[in-house]
Amino acid sequence: MENDLELYNIIGQNIKKRRKSLGITQEKLAELTNYSLSFIANIESRTFQSFSISALNNIAKALNTNMLNLLPQDNKEFIKNKEIKCEYCDYHTEIPIELINLINNIHEITYKKIKLTCPKCNKKIIF
Numbered sequence: 001m002e003n004d005l006e007l008y009n010i011i012g013q014n015i016k017k018r019r020k021s022l023g024i025t026q027e028k029l030a031e032l033t034n035y036s037l038s039f040i041a042n043i044e045s046r047t048f049q050s051f052s053i054s055a056l057n058n059i060a061k062a063l064n065t066n067m068l069n070l071l072p073q074d075n076k077e078f079i080k081n082k083e084i085k086c087e088y089c090d091y092h093t094e095i096p097i098e099l100i101n102l103i104n105n106i107h108e109i110t111y112k113k114i115k116l117t118c119p120k121c122n123k124k125i126i127f
């Protein structure tokens with residue numbers, strides 16, 4: 001449910017951006033799609049408003065675009081995990097991509113290899 005809220009919000013914001021870039025009002029978009037103004041307004045607001053794929057398709061057509069362009073374009077908004085494996089034992093875990101990006105920033109600054117200690121076998125895992 002929380003992820004659904006985030007997903008619908010991102011799509012809603014993409015619809016809003018696309019609509020504004022075309023200089024179309026919410027009223028005009030409602031007219032073009034035959035949806036109510038409150039439905040369009042709710043989609044674009046950060047209140048929870050779910051909608052069907054066919055509604056998304058209709059809105060995309062009205063905005064002269066493809067509905068794929070209205071879906072989240074990158075995964076920055078979602079916290080994604082990357083799997084880390086120890087090469088010596090069967091230990092593996094997932095750490096957030098954001099943390100990896102931060103570690104990579106440290107790597108760039110220090111030019112040193114980042115080593116993690118495996119919590120299971122205590123050997124160094126070269127990052």
Ligand SMILES: [Zn+2]
Pocket residue numbers: 086087088089090091118119120121122123
């Ligand atoms: Zn290990």
